[in-house]
Amino acid sequence: MRGALAAAIFATGAFAVSGAQAETRVTYKSAKSASSYYQMGVEIAEAMKAGTNGDIIVTLEESQGSVQNVMEAAVRQGNYVFTTPPVLVSLAQGGKAMFEGKGNPKFDEIRALFPIPSxxxxxxxxxxxxxxxxxxxxxxxxxxxxxxxxxxxxxxxxxxxxxxxxxxxxxxxxxxxxxxxxxxxxxxxxxxxxxxxxxxxxxxxxxxxxxxxxxxxxxxxxxxxxxxxxxxxxxxxxxxxxxxxxPVVAYTTTAMDDDTAYQLTKTFWDQREAMGGSAAWWNAVSPDMLENLTGKLHPGALRYYEEAGVTVPDVAK
CATH class of the missing domain: 3.40.190.10 (Periplasmic binding protein-like II)
Structure with missing residues (x-):
């Protein structure tokens, strides 16, 4: 019996370790804490936890604005997700306007996941x-x-x-x-x-x-x-x-692996209707908004859209 109990304890412990290893942590950087976009970040974090049974945990970070979000894309590692109008990504990649003299080849690694309310x-x-x-x-x-x-x-x-x-x-x-x-x-x-x-x-x-x-x-x-x-x-x-x-879009970089990008994108769309039930601004979001993208989708996100039969502009593939 002691042997069986020890085996059971070991198995339970192994399962816990496995579960901990399976948990994916994502940083989501959006806007000032008093803004509606910060509240959207809270709702996305809750939706990701619910939609993946806790396999994806999103940590929300306050931001001073979209320009800061884009600038940090050049130095952040791993699962960094941020929100910004697509036009700022184009300006960053071209080293124009507020990004003049601040160009970075890392900006070319920015990839889109899904649109959020405009x-x-x-x-x-x-x-x-x-x-x-x-x-x-x-x-x-x-x-x-x-x-x-x-x-x-x-x-x-x-x-x-x-x-x-x-x-x-x-x-x-x-x-x-x-x-x-x-x-x-x-x-x-x-x-x-x-x-x-x-x-x-x-x-x-x-x-x-x-x-x-x-x-x-x-x-x-x-x-x-x-x-x-x-x-x-x-x-x-x-x-x-x-x-x-x-338009405003949730972006990441190529530092995120394809499976994580796929799961984030799939879970967002799976949970969008539920989010819209408690916060009406999500009801304004549809796959048609992908037409507003500039730049590329993350390959993991693109895989989801192709599986779901969503029309993706050629420039985003």
Missing amino acids: LTMHFVMRDDSGVTSLSGLEGKTILLGKGSFGATEGEKYLKLFGLEGKVTIADAELGNSAAALKNGQIDGFVTAGSYPAPNVIEAAAGTGITLIPLSDDEIAETKRTKITIPAGTYAGVDTDTVTTSL
């Missing part, structure tokens, strides 16, 4: 403002915020469409947008984020809003990606809103 432009107006187009912003007081993608993009659009100097820019933080709209300090605000955006939900519930759509010609001028916010996403907005977006 940064979507919202032009939010009080529903009693009467504004239904960008030209209607003239003479209105608009909150843009400071330092964010939405603020920078909003300023660009005002210049692009001849509204610079014709709109009063409110001096307030974007976090106060819903309250400022409700008490009449502003006529509207501009924000960028995955939809449904929490501050837009708050504004719609507290005041009533209109979302300004962009025409195809206006979207073409912005050189951004067209996206549609579905009717019913926000209370009182009962029609689709066509606007612009900046």
Whole structure:
């Protein structure tokens, strides 16, 4: 009996060691801890643990932004996953713009895994403002915020469409947008984020809003990606809103082995519907968003898409 017990203990111990060895650890670097993209990272970490029965454990790291994420791709080893708009990967690989003089051959080893919710432009107006187009912003007081993608993009659009100097820019933080709209300090605000955006939900519930759509010609001028916010996403907005977006993708590098990349990608798509049940922004993600990729997919991710019958652009293979 002692021999049998010892064998059982040994077998149990061997199984535990085997299980520990099978566990794959992944670092996921996304955004500041107060952002929606950090929350998405939390949700992805939970989905990976649930979808692999704990075989993949994701550790979330706070980031100062997408540029930092890309820069770290040149020095990180192993299972490093990070989020960024695809355009920044192209700029890094070309040594252009914010990456000028900072080129690194390691940037050429960046590979895509799967898309996540896009940064979507919202032009939010009080529903009693009467504004239904960008030209209607003239003479209105608009909150843009400071330092964010939405603020920078909003300023660009005002210049692009001849509204610079014709709109009063409110001096307030974007976090106060819903309250400022409700008490009449502003006529509207501009924000960028995955939809449904929490501050837009708050504004719609507290005041009533209109979302300004962009025409195809206006979207073409912005050189951004067209996206549609579905009717019913926000209370009182009962029609689709066509606007612009900046795609965002989860990337890794060739330092990740093919099986891990395959499992991460497969688990993401297997769990996407469940994630969408608790956080609606995941419902906006579809395999069609692979069309927004620049650069290559990781071979492990490509294997999953080919098995799943997903159409992959030739440039990403």
